[in-house]
Amino acid sequence: MKRLWAPWRLEYVKSGKEKGCVFCKAGTCRPGEGLLLYSGRHSLAVLNKYPYNNGHLMVAPLRHVPDIESLTGEESADIFRLLAHSTRILTESMAPGGFNIGMNIGKAAGAGIDDHLHLHVVPRWPGDANFMPVLADVKVMPEHLTDTLARLLPHYQSIG
Numbered sequence: 273m274k275r276l277w278a279p280w281r282l283e284y285v286k287s288g289k290e291k292g293c294v295f296c297k298a299g300t301c302r303p304g305e306g307l308l309l310y311s312g313r314h315s316l317a318v319l320n321k322y323p324y325n326n327g328h329l330m331v332a333p334l335r336h337v338p339d340i341e342s343l344t345g346e347e348s349a350d351i352f353r354l355l356a357h358s359t360r361i362l363t364e365s366m367a368p369g370g371f372n373i374g375m376n377i378g379k380a381a382g383a384g385i386d387d388h389l390h391l392h393v394v395p396r397w398p399g400d401a402n403f404m405p406v407l408a409d410v411k412v413m414p415e416h417l418t419d420t421l422a423r424l425l426p427h428y429q430s431i432g
Contacts, residue, residue, distance in 0.1 A: 294321075295332045295388040303428060306423060310357075310428040314350035316359050317428065319421055324394050326415045327366050327424070331355050334388035339377055339389060351391070354431075358393050361427040368395035 278365040279340070298318045301308040309329065320328040330417040331354050335348045342353040359371055415423075 279338055287325060287348065293336060293388050294385060295330075295390060296392075298332075298338050299334045302318070304421065305423055308353065308427050309424055310431055312350060312354060312431065314344075316348045316355045317354055318432060319417060319424075320392070321417070323417070324372075324392075325396065325400060326420055327362050327395040328370070329358060329362075329393050329424075330390045331358060331393060336388050338387050340375075343389070355393065357428075357431050361424060362393070365423055365427055369398050370394060370396045 294358060294378060295316065295318070298306050298308045299311055300321050301311075305365055308418055309317040309319065310332065314335070315331060315333055317331050320330055331351055333351055337343060337347075337348065340348075355373070359373075362368060362371070373390050373391060375389065377386070377389070379386050
């Protein structure tokens with residue numbers, strides 16, 4: 273029997289829901305801490321602790337807002353500027369064939385964190401939808417989160 277190594281899954285299974293807002297907490301970190309890649313004037317980029325694929329990150333406003341209508345024009349512009357930087361950085365450092373980018377707004381839409389707006393940025397590669405999720409409810413993640421953080425972090429330091 274072959275074994276799959278996914279060290280963060282057991283932590284996820286055993287842990288309850290985190291207290292406080294993960295995005296607000298990330299906004300108080302320095303880049304490289306708490307999976308934070310970048311924190312700017314109005315937005316931040318953070319790796320997803322339980323990613324769908326390697327490089328799965330999220331872009332969120334620094335301010336705790338639940339929906340798009342609550343954003344200021346400056347916040348909206350900054351979020352989409354950071355989204356563009358993030359896809360460029362992922363393209364240069366991981367060479368994906370495409371991206372899934374999206375928001376789930378509200379519990380009914382599938383939002384796991386419904387009180388702080390955020391965008392998911394999921395790099396995709398041809399053939400990355402392997403057979404394991406169908407047969408064993410397991411997703412193979414070939415790179416550890418700390419390695420992904422170390423790979424992407426230098427690219428975010430050049431954002432001004």
